[in-house]
Amino acid sequence: MTDDAALDRALAADGPLADLLDDYSPREEQQRMAQAVAAAIEAEDSLVVEAGTGTGKTLAYLIPALHSGKRVVISTGTRTLQDQLYHRDLPIARAALERPVRMALLKGRGNYLCLYRMERTAEEGRLETAAMADGLQKLRAWAGRTRSGDLAEAPAGSVDGRLQPRVTSTADNCLGQNCPLYSECFLMEARREAQEADVVVVNHHLLMADWALREGGYGEVLPSADVYILDEAHQLPETAARFFGATVSSRQLQDLVRDTRLEQQREAGDSPDLAEHAARVERAAAELRQALGESSRMAWADAGEAPHEAAGELAAALESLTGALAPQAPRGRGLENCHKRSDELQSSLRGFLANDTESREVAWVETRGQGFALRLTPLDVAEHFRRSRARHGQSWVLTSATLGVNGSFEHFQRRLGIDSAQTLQLDSPFDYARNTRLYLPASLPEPRDPRFDEAYLQAVEPVLEASEGRAFMLFTSHRALRNAADWLRARGWSALMVQGDAAPKQLLERFRATPGAILLGTQSFWEGVDVRGPALSCVMIDRLPFASPGDPVLQARAAWLKDQGRSSFADHQLPEAIIGLRQGVGRLIRDTADRGVLVLGDTRLISKPYGRLFRASLPPMPLVRDIEAVNDFFADQSSTSS
Structure with missing residues (x-):
């Protein structure tokens, strides 16, 4: 049976999807998209396709992707859509084709329970509320019976917004292979499963984080693939701008201060000056937040003299902490990690402060509540995106219900540096x-x-x-x-x-x-x-x-x-x-x-x-x-x- 005939059969009124879905009916738009996706995969080409609401675009790309037998990464806009793809749509497509496809769901590290961080938090024993303490105990019990460690599956009410950063890792504070609980790590297990899978479902934040790591020469998160399908693709330009830029946030600083104090108590009790240097960073961050005033978004050049002085003091405090951590780093994995993070934050902050108006990046600040973020954002991500696409995959499908303006994809393609691609616009079948x-x-x-x-x-x-x-x-x-x-x-x-x-x-x-x-x-x-x-x-x-x-x-x-x-x-x-x-x-x-x-x-x-x-x-x-x-x-x- 030819590929076209196999796709037609899968999407036909009397095909396998009709047996799997109670309300299934064939749609011309869905069939046209499936054929276009199959052609792009076969020709190792790029396809930009707008599929109006009701087209059935998810199955229109899943059926030909799975039928191709190639390794596929599917990225979508949100964790909710990830879960829907993995738990509902992919099993339907796999059953329709009767193919033994290995699937994996991979989220960002903040979605997985970190056993090491959880135990350190329990050891520290200082939680602000009884609800947080109760949530921590529920998580510790759940950790013994969960296979995935995905916090979306955690007991209801256990993951307080303030507790989550205490029981998950970030790229900054993860100990990696130096972690004593590395062999039990839920995130590493999810990544291992992704490496072995035929189809991996991720989200745009994780995809862009992976590309930014590779561009910076810091390794990789995702497996390589032959086919990349980017759903909700209209979100990509802004998501890419975030990850190809740099950020120094009050959250990162607070985590560094807290971890430095904890590791000093655990591994360097004879060096109380570490806590003093950490306290200086904490004070400098608080003074910067106060100098920034009410919640807002503004260009750093317009922030005024007081914030600039406070940011300079913060940079000096980070430099002091980095210097104090350097001789202590060999004493333990936690201290080594704190030293690395302090050095990277200091470098990022110096880069932020050195940015000038001639740069193709904009330095700006965002404040909300008691927090702040200093951001360096590229004005154009086309070249970043173009380079990343050149390094990955053979076939690309970018799709959404909203990509065009008056029937043209020129704006979308220009923002992502997609100079040549097949394009297809499918109207909604709704009346x-x-x-x-x-x-x-x-x-x-x-x-x-x-x-x-x-x-x-x-x-x-x-x-x-x-x-x-x-x-x-x-x-x-x-x-x-x-x-x-x-x-x-x-x-x-x-x-x-x-x-x-x-x-x-x-x-x-x-x-x-x-x-x-x-x-x-x-x-x-x-x-x-x-x-x-x-x-x-x-x-x-x-x-x-x-x-x-x-x-x-x-x-x-x-x-x-x-x-x-x-x-x-x-x-x-x-x-x-x-x-x-x-x-x-x-x-x-x-x-x-x-x-x-x-x-x-x-x-x-x-x-x-x-x-x-x-x-x-x-x-x-x-x-x-x-x-x-x-x-x-x-x-x-x-x-x-x-």
Whole structure:
């Protein structure tokens, strides 16, 4: 049987998938994508494919990938999607092909229990709350019976947010082969299984971390592969920028200080000066956080004199600690690791402080709560990505529901340095023209108008009444979200799930279980959220998602693009906003029987020339301006296409 015939058979109406899935039906778009993926793998080529919601893109790449018999790495955007791929989708594809495929799931090290760190934490015996102490005991008991050590499988309530860094390792503090519990390490076992597998499922953060390690000459995390499939590929440019840059954070410094004190007590009790040097780093970090002021993101050049002086003192304190640790390092593996980390943090901080405006990297600072992060971010990752692709694999498939702008992949390909690739754009098979409406309320002021927030909420409340709740309200800022939550509560809306009140997963569970619920969220809920059926019948987006003009990375990238003779708005901000809007819109229709209304509060969609690019990039939703059309849509149940 030819490859094409085998794929057609697997995806046919009477094929094996029909036996495995109760609601399976063949889709032309899925079959076209599967054939394109198979051709790219066979030709050792690259393929960029946009597959609209409902295409069935996961099986469209899994079936040909497994059928090829080649070694495959699949990377996706989140740990949740990783788990879904590994536990649900891959077993279905394997069963459909009846192939003995060895599979492995590999996450970042922070997802695995570290036995050494857990025991050191228990030995230290200083936990801030009784809940943390109880969680630690639960984890110690669980450690004796878990095979994977994956904290996603840990007992409920055992992994307190403050406890997790005490029982997991980082690239900084891991002792590697020098660890006395190395032979029992859950992470190392997961990596061994990945090395032996035919298909390895990872996420973009781990993939980029691996590439950054290899580029720096520090080894590798992932096995080599013939085929790389990158799902949710629209996230890759920003994820790559994070990992090909450098960061010095208060969290790293706190961990170093705590570990230095612990190891000094365990291995160098006759050298109390180590604790004094660690305390100096701790004080310098606290003084830098105080000098940085309120929570914000800003260019380091704009931070002011006090933060610059405090950062200089922090660099000096790290240099002092590194010098003090150097003669103590041979006394124990823990002290050796602390010395290595202190030296690397000092080097990273010196590099950050030495950055100049002529560099193709931007130095900026982010503060949140009591923490801070000093970041050095590349303005363009195309060359990094191009080099990494050249070193890995033979075939590449990059896919997402949102890669294009008005039918073109030029922006996405340019950002990742993908100069030549086969491209394919597949529209969603859903009947948007029949099952949706795009409501742009008439007479709204533009978003920069001080009257906008109040006017927007007054305009959308009748929609909430017509839909009987059952809505996502998505915002481009936390301030707008909080204002809306207060306004709705004051108006008597009670079934509100507000981002920040609970973990996103818990909010989604409550939303699905609560009739007439309204979920208010920002970026966390714009993508990767799947609510099917009538529980979600309305998605409201207040503004077109342009990045904040005050963002330091955006400002630096704009200047860099201007130096190249390019337009920051046309070549970066506009296409990024269009892709972001498409992600938010994608929450509305998740199945053939779904129907609903998309509400956009931004009149620039029709008042500005660039609005036509937004509209041309959205699904074919009939535009209405009158609330009566919305009322009629919700009153008319006959428009459901199923």
